[in-house]
Amino acid sequence: xxxxxxxxxxxxxxxxxxxxxxxxxxxxxxxxxxxxxxxxxxxxxxxxxxxxxxxxxxxxxxxxxxxxxxxxxxxxxxxxxxxxxxxxxxxxxxxxxxxxxxxxxxxxxxxxxxxxxxxxxxxxxxxxxxxxxxxxxxxxxxxxxxxxxxxxxxxxxxxxxxxxxxxxxxxxxxxxxxxxxxxxxxxxxxxxxxxxxxxxxxxxxxxxxxxxxxxxxxxxxxxxxxxxxxxxxxxxxxxxxxxxxxxxxxxxxxxxxxxxxxxxxxxxxxxxxxxxxxxxxxxxxxxxxxxxxxxxxxxxxxxxxxxxxxxxxxxxxxxxxxxxxxxxxxxxxxxxxxxxxxxxxxxxxxxxxxxxxxxxxxxxx
Amino acid sequence: xxxxxxxxxxxxxxxxxxxxxxxxxxxxxxxxxxxxxxxxxxxxxxxxxxxxxxxxxxxxxxxxxxxxxxxxxxxxxxxxxxxxxxxxxxxxxxxxxxxxxxxxxxxxxxxxxxxxxxxxxxxxxxxxxxxxxxxxxxxxxxxxxxxxxxxxxxxxxxxxxxxxxxxxxxxxxxxxxxxxxxxxxxxxxxxxxxxxxxxxxxxxxxxxxxxxxxxxxxxxxxxxxxxxxxxxxxxxxxxxxxxxxxxxxxxxxxxxxxxxxxxxxxxxxxxxxxxxxxxxxxxxxxxxxxxxxxxxxxxxxxxxxxxxxxxxxxxxxxxxxxxxxxxxxxxxxxxxxxxxxxxxxxxxxxxxxxxxxxxxxxxxx
Numbered sequence: 001x002x003x004x005x006x007x008x009x010x011x012x013x014x015x016x017x018x019x020x021x022x023x024x025x026x027x028x029x030x031x032x033x034x035x036x037x038x039x040x041x042x043x044x045x046x047x048x049x050x051x052x053x054x055x056x057x058x059x060x061x062x063x064x065x066x067x068x069x070x071x072x073x074x075x076x077x078x079x080x081x082x083x084x085x086x087x088x089x090x091x092x093x094x095x096x097x098x099x100x101x102x103x104x105x106x107x108x109x110x111x112x113x114x115x116x117x118x119x120x121x122x123x124x125x126x127x128x129x130x131x132x133x134x135x136x137x138x139x140x141x142x143x144x145x146x147x148x149x150x151x152x153x154x155x156x157x158x159x160x161x162x163x164x165x166x167x168x169x170x171x172x173x174x175x176x177x178x179x180x181x182x183x184x185x186x187x188x189x190x191x192x193x194x195x196x197x198x199x200x201x202x203x204x205x206x207x208x209x210x211x212x213x214x215x216x217x218x219x220x221x222x223x224x225x226x227x228x229x230x231x232x233x234x235x236x237x238x239x240x241x242x243x244x245x246x247x248x249x250x251x252x253x254x255x256x257x258x259x260x261x262x263x264x265x266x267x268x269x270x271x272x273x274x275x276x277x278x279x280x281x282x283x284x285x286x287x288x289x290x291x292x293x294x295x296x297x298x299x300x301x302x303x304x305x306x307x308x309x310x311x312x313x314x315x316x317x318x319x320x321x322x323x324x325x326x327x328x329x330x331x332x333x334x335x336x337x338x339x340x341x342x343x344x345x346x347x348x349x350x351x352x353x354x355x356x357x358x359x360x361x362x363x364x365x
Numbered sequence: 366x367x368x369x370x371x372x373x374x375x376x377x378x379x380x381x382x383x384x385x386x387x388x389x390x391x392x393x394x395x396x397x398x399x400x401x402x403x404x405x406x407x408x409x410x411x412x413x414x415x416x417x418x419x420x421x422x423x424x425x426x427x428x429x430x431x432x433x434x435x436x437x438x439x440x441x442x443x444x445x446x447x448x449x450x451x452x453x454x455x456x457x458x459x460x461x462x463x464x465x466x467x468x469x470x471x472x473x474x475x476x477x478x479x480x481x482x483x484x485x486x487x488x489x490x491x492x493x494x495x496x497x498x499x500x501x502x503x504x505x506x507x508x509x510x511x512x513x514x515x516x517x518x519x520x521x522x523x524x525x526x527x528x529x530x531x532x533x534x535x536x537x538x539x540x541x542x543x544x545x546x547x548x549x550x551x552x553x554x555x556x557x558x559x560x561x562x563x564x565x566x567x568x569x570x571x572x573x574x575x576x577x578x579x580x581x582x583x584x585x586x587x588x589x590x591x592x593x594x595x596x597x598x599x600x601x602x603x604x605x606x607x608x609x610x611x612x613x614x615x616x617x618x619x620x621x622x623x624x625x626x627x628x629x630x631x632x633x634x635x636x637x638x639x640x641x642x643x644x645x646x647x648x649x650x651x652x653x654x655x656x657x658x659x660x661x662x663x664x665x666x667x668x669x670x671x672x673x674x675x676x677x678x679x680x681x682x683x684x685x686x687x688x689x690x691x692x693x694x695x696x697x698x699x700x701x702x703x704x705x706x707x708x709x710x711x712x713x714x715x716x717x718x719x720x721x722x723x724x725x726x727x728x729x730x
Contacts, residue, residue: 084712087570089563092708095661099709137566143537152532155570159532167517167524168546169537172508175566181533198454201502201540205452205520296460340456344464347451 001133003082003179009127010079010134017059017072026060029071031126032267039266041316046275047259048266050125057122071119073097078123078134087135090120125267132176132225142227143170143197145204146215147187153180160184163215170204173217177230183237188215191234192354193277195221195245195254199339199350208351215239222254225265228272231258235274242358247282248300248336249307255279256311278363280354282337284329290353296341300334322364366498368447368544374492375444375499382437391425394436396491397632404631406681411640412624413631415490422487435475436484438462443488443499452500455485490632497541497590507592508535508562510569511580512552518545525549528580535569538582542595548602553580556599557719558642560586560610560619564704564715573716580604587619590630593637596623600639607723612647613665613701614672620644621676643728645719647702649694655718661706665699687729 017027032038033053042049059068077096081088088096094116120131131138148163150171163171174181192214194200200218203209209216215234219227235241243258245251256262261273287293308327311317317324330336342350357363382392397403398418407414424433442461446453453461459478475481485496496503515526515536528536539546557579559565565583568574574581580599584592600606608623610616621627626638652658673692676682682689695701707715722728 081712086712088567088708088712089705091563091703091705092567092712095703095706095709096712098661099657137563140562150532152534154533155572157532157572159530161530161532161534165524165526167515167522167526168519168539168541169517169526172534172537174533176533197505198456198502202453202457207520207522292464296463338456338460340454341460343453343457344460347446347449347453347457347461 001129001179003085003133003135006129006133007079007082009129010075010082013072013075013127026058027068028059029057029068029122029126031055031057031122034121034125034264034267036263039263041260041314042269043316043319045270045273046319047270047273048261048263049269050267067119070097070115071122073100074116074119075123078136081135085135087137089137090117090131093120093136121267130178130225130268130271132178132229137175138225140173140175140226141220141224142173142218143200143220144173144215144217144230145170145200146209147213148215149184149186151182151184164210168201168204170200170216173224173226173230175224175226177226177233183233186215186234186237186239187213188239189213190240190242190358191215191217191231193217193219193231193241193243193258195219195243195251195339199244199342202343202347202350206348206351208354211351212355219254219258221250223258225268225272228258228261228274231274231277232271235276241274241277242280242354242363243277244280244339244354245282246336246338247284247286247330248338249304251282251339252307252311278365280357280363282339282342283364284326284333284335284337286337287335292345293337293341296344297335297337300330300336304336305331305334320365326364366494366544368450368498368500371494371498372444372447374494375440375447378437378440378492391423392433393424394422394433394487394491396420396422396487399486399490399629399632401628404628406625406679407634408681408684410635410638411684412635412638413626413628414634415632432484435462435480436487438465439481439484440488443501446500450500452502454502455482455496458485458501486632495543495590495633495636497543497594502540503590505538505540505591506585506589507538507583508565508585509538509580509582509595510535510565511574512578513580514549514551516547516549529575533566533569535565535581538589538591538595540589540591542591542598548598551580551599551602551604552578553604554578555605555607555723556580556582556596558582558584558596558606558608558623560584560608560616560704564609564707567708567712567715571713571716573719576716577720584619584623586615588623590633590637593623593626593639596639596642597636600641606639606642607645607719607728608642609645609704609719610647611701611703612649612651612695613703614669616647616704617672617676643730645722645728647704647707648729649691649698649700649702651702652700657710658702658706661709662700662702665695665701669701670696670699685730691729 020027032050038051038053040051057068058064150161152159197218197220245255259277308330312327385392397415403416403418405416422433423429513528517524562583562585608620610620624642673695
């Protein structure tokens with residue numbers, strides 16, 4: 001979305017409210033409910049999204065007046081950032097709001113940032129817009145190496161960045177991979193996502209991405225919004241997305257957030273989900289297939305067991321029979337395995353493991 | 366340290382032990398105590414370091430036999446990594462140990478990684494060597510932008526990386542900035558370290574590093590070993606190091622870790638400390654100097670107050686009279702300020718603030 005389009009969307013809220021006032025009505029702002037009960041699994045898209053339940057915020061309501069004013073203030077600030085062509089974090093936004101409103105109003109309109117966070121989500125949902133399009137930066141994390149070039153238009157400069165020439169560091173996935181940024185060329189044939197940066201570094205040292213002509217990505221734990229958007233864009237170009245995570249609660253969560261989105265950001269829907277993603281490992285059946293792993297398993301913790309039970313209770317889990325089998329196996333064996341264990345016998349084994357898995361299509365889909 | 370030198374150091378431990386055995390003695394390994402009582406402030410260097418108390422680990426001791434074996438096993442594995450010319454994380458090392466020893470020994474030599482972590486520190490201290498020199502990678506974090514080029518010899522490739530051409534992402538500071546990596550050219554005149562990545566992004570968007578000809582660095586919170594080593598190397602080249610942190614417990618801690626090292630990694634000494642570092646802000650006196658900040662302060666939390674009290678109790682704090690004044694002011698006002706607050710009035714104000722501080726030498730040293 002261009003900055004002009006985003007500004008227009010923000011203006012439209014304002015204009016709508018002015019019309020309401022001119023008609024003698026109190027201004028309102030409509031948003032989609034982000035509650036658990038309005039979070040659904042979109043069967044056709046294969047990802048989490050919000051349902052159709054709406055909520056209308058009213059200015060002329062004792063209970064909602066404050067929230068309403070806050071929402072309008074945030075929208076107004078974002079419009080200013082777009083006009084200035086400057087970005088800031090939601091913490092920066094919080095301080096701008098705290099300062100500006102303090103001039104005319106005795107009481108602080110915002111006392112805690114937690115108040116503004118939810119309202120930004122309201123604006124995202126209500127306007128069908130991403131916060132990145134409103135010049136708000138988000139936490140960044142995650143790295144890429146591989147045969148891809150990026151055009152980055154930023155701060156008045158245009159830079160071509162070659163992701164095959166970033167040495168040990170790799171290219172850091174920024175907060176926003178859409179605005180002012182485009183993929184120029186891409187020679188890699190698939191994407192490999194490894195949960196941990198340590199394993200990414202191991203594979204980067206082996207030049208795995210060069211040998212196998214893939215893009216080597218680590219979200220460095222849970223994926224940021226930027227990483228999820230980048231993976232979506234790569235999947236849109238037809239690249240298979242293979243994931244290598246720990247076989248435990250956290251690893252599964254990281255994978256499913258990439259694949260279907262997470263419960264609390266479900267409202268972002270398909271733009272931030274990659275239902276095409278496949279789970280290469282580590283899996284319970286690896287223990288049988290690669291005998292050295294047997295002694296490298298760890299006793300599953302309560303959190304792992306609880307998570308496996310919870311996932312088996314998801315209404316949509318039966319769409320994924322491989323996963324039902326896997327999770328039941330975890331509950332039976334009460335074991336977990338980390339991706340790091342793949343280095344136990346030989347440091348370079350990880351690459352062989354990945355190649356075998358992809359070649360034999362041994363993945364959970 | 367070259368990989369051959371590191372291997373030699375490891376060999377020397379082994380040879381020493383063989384000599385002890387040949388003489389009919391039980392093998393021993395000497396290391397420096399890393400306890401609090403053996404952590405001292407080196408007045409001449411201006412950083413934390415370990416004192417002279419030594420500890421001797423004995424193989425022929427019921428209490429120490431296990432630890433002794435573990436230490437030797439780690440040294441042996443690291444020697445193998447150096448020979449293979451491959452790197453791994455301490456988690457990777459843990460699994461290699463778990464696997465190898467499991468073949469011959471019934472009992473696991475290591476059950477938890479926490480056991481191996483301390484022993485790696487023993488080896489670092491005992492051999493006066495960094496774990497990075499033993500092909501062990503550490504967590505990485507932190508970014509740089511500015512007029513500097515790096516030669517990165519890695520995985521068989523040699524890459525020149527221009528830190529002025531990294532767009533919005535910047536260059537990610539790797540785990541190891543010493544081995545196979547060198548600074549080729551550097552035009553920047555000083556180093557600016559900002560605590561938070563969000564502020565780094567703000568300043569990067571303003572091209573602050575280009576306008577002011579500095580290196581813009583964020584440790585992204587607490588500094589990693591890699592970031593500390595990089596800052597040490599830049600200080601060794603005579604570049605002033607200015608830091609902009611939050612005025613709170615965490616901000617001070619991040620700054621003092623850069624400046625003097627931290628208590629628990631004090632054994633790393635001067636190689637990982639930058640006593641030359643200056644603290645530009647945010648400070649309590651900023652509230653008076655920049656009036657808009659007054660309404661953007663936050664009530665200090667217990668942790669901030671406790672930290673200020675603790676720091677005032679450091680035996681060496683009187684070397685830093687500016688800091689004594691600052692911390693007393695915190696205790697009096699019970700307020701804190703975040704660096705993000707500098708954006709409250711105008712997003713681009715941060716740069717002006719930094720320039721004024723440097724120009725007028727308004728810093729805490």
